[in-house]
Amino acid sequence: xxxxxxxxxxxxxxxxxxxxxxVVRRLRLxxxxxxxxxxxxxxxxxxxxxxxxxxxxxVIDAMRSGRAAGEVMRFDASTQTLPANMxxxxxxxxxxxxxxxxxxxxxxxxxxxxxxxxxGRDFGEGECLSxxxxxxxxxxxxxxxLDLKKGEGDA
Amino acid sequence: xxxNTMKVDYLARVEGEGALYVRFKGGQPAxxxxxxxxxxxxFEAFLRGRSxxxxxxxxxxxxxxxxxxxQMSAAHAMEDAFGIKxxxxxxxxxxxxxxxxWIESHVLHVAMLHAPDFxxxxxxxxxxxxxxxxxxxxxxxxxxxxxxxxxxxxxxVHPINVRVGGFYKVxxxxxxxxxxxxxxxxxxxxxxxxxxxASLPTPEFEQDYEFVALRHPAEYxxxxxxxxxxxxxxxxIDEFEAHIVEDHVPYSNALHARIARRGAYMVGPLARFNxxxxxxSPLAQDVAKEVGVTAPCRNPFQSIVVRxxxxxxxxxxxxxxxxxxxxxxxxxxxxxxxxATGHGCTEAPRGILYHRYRVDEYGTIxxxxxxxxxxxxxxxxxxxxxxxxxxxxxxxxxxxxxxxEQAIRNYDPCISCAxxxxxxxxKWD
Numbered sequence: 001x002x003x004x005x006x007x008x009x010x011x012x013x014x015x016x017x018x019x020x021x022x023v024v025r026r027l028r029l030x031x032x033x034x035x036x037x038x039x040x041x042x043x044x045x046x047x048x049x050x051x052x053x054x055x056x057x058x059v060i061d062a063m064r065s066g067r068a069a070g071e072v073m074r075f076d077a078s079t080q081t082l083p084a085n086m087x088x089x090x091x092x093x094x095x096x097x098x099x100x101x102x103x104x105x106x107x108x109x110x111x112x113x114x115x116x117x118x119x120g121r122d123f124g125e126g127e128c129l130s131x132x133x134x135x136x137x138x139x140x141x142x143x144x145x146l147d148l149k150k151g152e153g154d155a
Numbered sequence: 156x157x158x159n160t161m162k163v164d165y166l167a168r169v170e171g172e173g174a175l176y177v178r179f180k181g182g183q184p185a186x187x188x189x190x191x192x193x194x195x196x197x198f199e200a201f202l203r204g205r206s207x208x209x210x211x212x213x214x215x216x217x218x219x220x221x222x223x224x225x226q227m228s229a230a231h232a233m234e235d236a237f238g239i240k241x242x243x244x245x246x247x248x249x250x251x252x253x254x255x256x257w258i259e260s261h262v263l264h265v266a267m268l269h270a271p272d273f274x275x276x277x278x279x280x281x282x283x284x285x286x287x288x289x290x291x292x293x294x295x296x297x298x299x300x301x302x303x304x305x306x307x308x309x310x311x312v313h314p315i316n317v318r319v320g321g322f323y324k325v326x327x328x329x330x331x332x333x334x335x336x337x338x339x340x341x342x343x344x345x346x347x348x349x350x351x352x353a354s355l356p357t358p359e360f361e362q363d364y365e366f367v368a369l370r371h372p373a374e375y376x377x378x379x380x381x382x383x384x385x386x387x388x389x390x391x392i393d394e395f396e397a398h399i400v401e402d403h404v405p406y407s408n409a410l411h412a413r414i415a416r417r418g419a420y421m422v423g424p425l426a427r428f429n430x431x432x433x434x435x436s437p438l439a440q441d442v443a444k445e446v447g448v449t450a451p452c453r454n455p456f457q458s459i460v461v462r463x464x465x466x467x468x469x470x471x472x473x474x475x476x477x478x479x480x481x482x483x484x485x486x487x488x489x490x491x492x493x494x495a496t497g498h499g500c501t502e503a504p505r506g507i508l509y510h511r512y513r514v515d516e517y518g519t520i521x522x523x524x525x526x527x528x529x530x531x532x533x534x535x536x537x538x539x540x541x542x543x544x545x546x547x548x549x550x551x552x553x554x555x556x557x558x559x560e561q562a563i564r565n566y567d568p569c570i571s572c573a574x575x576x577x578x579x580x581x582k583w584d
Contacts, residue, residue, distance in 0.1 A: 013216045043263060049298055076377055093268050094279070101280045106287055126199075 005036040005054045006144060009061040010089070012041065016069075016120025016133045017089050019140075020060035023116070024106060026141045035148060044090075044099045048108050057110040058144055061096050062120040062133075064089040069121035070132030072140055077113040086117055114147060116140050161394070164397030175559065177544055184544040188404075189537045189563070207233045207492055207518040211317050212532045214510070218569055220263070223256040223304065223518040226317040227378055228510040228525075231477065233319040235392070236497025236514060239491055244483040245321040246378075247476045251331075252317070253377040253501070254473040258300030260504035261424070261469075264567045265352060266293030269459050272561035275354040289351065292344055296466070299341040302334055303473060315335065321487030331477045339479025343469035346442055349463040353446035358558065361453040362542060364450040364535065365414060366426035369502055374466060375434040376427060378501045383430055385451070388414065393498045395509050401526070412531040419534035423566060424461045425452060436475070439468040455539060455565040462567070492518030503528050505567050529568045536566055 008024030010017045021039050028037045038050055051057045063073065065087040073086055077100060088096035096115075103109045118140060121130045129137065174190035198217055202210060210229040215222035227249060234241060241249070266289060267279040276282040283290040294481050306316025306326060316323050367388060369380035382398075390398055401410035414420050432440065432450035443449055448460045495518045500509045506528030513521045539562050547555055 042222075045263060045267065045294060045297060046301060048294060049301075085235070093263075098278065098280060102283055102290070105280055105283045106291060 001053070002034045002036040003054060004034070004056040004058070005038060005051055006031065006058045007038045007047065007050060007060070009040050009047075009059060011045065013125065013127060014123055015122045015126050015128060016061050016118075016130055017123050018127075019062040019118040019120060019129060019133050019137055020116075022129060022134075022137045023060045023140050023144070024117075026083060026137065027144060029147060030141070030145060040148050044094055044096060045102075047096075047099050048103055048106070051110045051113075052108070054110060056112040056114075058114045058116070058147060059096070060116040060118070060140060060144075062089040062123075063087060063117035064120060064123065067119040068132075069119055069130060070136040071119040072136050072143070073115075073117040073119075074143065075115045078109070078111060082115075082139065086115075088117060089120055116143065123151075129131050151152070159314070175540070175563070177540070177559070178547070182548055183535070184541060184548070187537055187540045187544060189517050189533055189540065192570070194502075198420075199525060200511075202520045205520050207236070207490075207512070207514050207520060208500060210317065210510075210512060210520065210523070211319065215314070215317075217525075220260055220362040221503045221505070221508075223252055223258060223308065223317070224501060224508045225510075226314070227253065227501040228499040228503075228508045229512075230317060230319050230499070231378060231501060232499030232512050233514075234497070235499060236495040236512060237319075237492055239320060239488055239490060241321060241488065244481055245325070245487070246287045247480060248322060248325060249317075250306055250374075250377050251473055251476045252314070253561075254303055254476070255300045255303030255307070257469040257504050258345075258466055258569075259297050259304065260300075261466045262293050262297040262300065262348070264460050264504075264564075265348065265459055265466070266290060269462075269561075269564045269567070270352070270355065271356070272557070272564060273459070274453060275517075280540050293348070296341050296344050296348070299334070299337045299470075302337065303462060306330060306334060310317075312360055313548040318487055320490040321483075321485075323486060324485055325486040327482055331480055335474065335477055338470055342467065342474065345463060345467040345470050349442050349446055349460065349467055352460045352463045353448060355459065357454065357456045358561075359454070360456055360539075360543065360546075360562075362455070362535075362539060364453060364455075365417060365420040366429045367420045367422050367507065367531075368427040368430045369500065369507065370430055371379075373434075375431050375436075375472070377504050382500065382507070384414070384420065385429065386417065392500045392509075395498060395500060395526075396511070396524075399509075399531075410530060411533050412526060413534055420531065421455075421535045421539050421566075422531050423458070424459045424504075424506075425455060426467050426506060427502060428452065428464065435464070435468050436471040438471050439464055442467060455562065458561075458565045458567075492516070505529060505569055506531060522556040527569070529566070531569065532566045535546040536563055536568070539565070 008020035010020040012018030012021045029084045176188040178186040211226040214225040214229045271282045309316035365386045368382045369376035370383040371380035400415045429450045496513045498511050508527040513526040
């Protein structure tokens with residue numbers, strides 16, 4: 001069984017909200033065989049089941065935190081508490097911030113968890129990413145491939 | 156209540172984002188508005204020029220919480236247009252996948268979004284600290300719903316296996332039997348969920364609602380039936396637009412639905428329960444009677460119990476369908492498009508979801524209309540808020556706001572089908 005899972009979050013029909021999905025769709029063809037790639041476009045309580053059993057988890061989601069569009073944040077959530085200013089976007093009742101807190105409370109966080117946040121600009125209805133976010137998606141794909149190359153210890 | 160304005164910028168624990176505005180004059184509410192900014196018109200425009208085959212999958216993208224409802228209403232509308240009637244195991248599989256969606260959607264709302272209101276918690280995370288077992292059980296129960304949707308739908312979010320005429324692929328009997336044990340556990344767990352929700356402290360509040368739901372002669376409604384109400388509505392689905400009127404209101408881009416010449420109506424679990432109590436399985440009826448929640452139930456705060464009862468029903472019904480299932484020879488019936496208009500209306504977890512399509516002789520969509528349940532409940536939500544604010548104007552601001560938010564959540568509004576932020580603003584003149 002794969003030991004690493006890369007999970008993209010978001011709604012690809014709400015423009016930049018779909019940044020995480022765009023990243024994993026690109027990664028699907030590029031990651032080593034032993035890495036699982038999953039899209040999670042709906043209810044995020046599913047994350048607790050999706051990442052169960054994996055020793056390393058990488059999650060990508062759009063942020064709506066007031067930063068410049070396209071800005072990327074990388075955060076190691078297995079060693080630090082999520083900063084208040086890293087606010088992920090959600091079109092549903094429980095976003096990534098809430099799910100991470102819930103997983104922490106229920107002791108269901110993965111052993112190694114890396115989060116990538118991509119600041120979005122346009123969360124309106126539609127399929128296209130804004131230019132800044134599309135470029136950031138390219139960057140995040142590269143960062144994650146590097147993460148995967150570095151191996152489990154550096155995740 | 157002190158001060159003359161109350162403003163809440165973000166209402167959490169609802170699917171999507173909207174706004175609430177309340178203005179007081181002389182200590183009494185003068186204006187109450189529940190706003191929805193963006194109805195799914197994008198999708199209606201997006202559907203034009205597409206093939207009838209694409210309607211279920213495109214509309215399923217409107218919402219990640221209830222994609223099956225969108226697929227079902229779209230498929231039924233197209234089948235209505237082309238004169239197709241789905242029977243036998245394919246029909247049963249549609250009910251089965253709907254059971255999965257009701258379980259996952261209802262459990263998410265009951266345990267994670269609504270229950271914290273009744274116990275005084277800010278959110279499910281706080282509640283999980285004191286009641287981890289409730290939250291863990293709910294997550295496990297919800298997963299059984301997800302697994303059922305994945306088994307039949309191909310994947311758990313935005314399932315891809317539903318098509319006009321049936322499915323692309325159907326499960327074998329033994330595929331379904333694999334989930335039976337989990338469903339039996341889920342049925343027992345939902346009995347406990349019903350009992351737990353019934354023990355929650357519930358505000359005294361009743362309104363004279365017009366409940367609207369599907370009613371089928373032989374079953375609790377998912378996909379088929381006539382549209383009926385407790386105040387005399389009894390129509391076929393293709394008469395929907397002759398009886399349900401949509402008004403544009405100046406403060407909202409969303410259309411407010413109402414029954415012609417009467418006004419607000421309520422759709423969703425409470426409406427289905429009140430109009431179809433006799434069609435619940437004997438077990439679901441017995442448990443409902445045991446906890447003292449039976450039809451007619453006019454207290455919207457008891458919708459949390461009714462959602463739990465419907466979860467129990469969905470588990471029970473799924474087990475019944477699996478026990479009787481035989482794999483059909485073909486996964487779908489043949490579809491031959493011709494120029495026509497078709498109507499579909501099915502019971503999404505939150506209430507009736509209406510679709511209408513006009514297609515040309517090649518099956519290309521010429522125009523589409525979608526009326527989601529939350530748009531239909533908007534007027535009832537506002538009416539509830541009026542009554543609550545009137546009755547509790549003397550409450551401290553924080554408590555009044557708490558009660559208003561709880562009242563909105565009674566409807567499990569899925570504003571992501573329709574809108575952005577839910578901001579609450581209260582103004583005192």
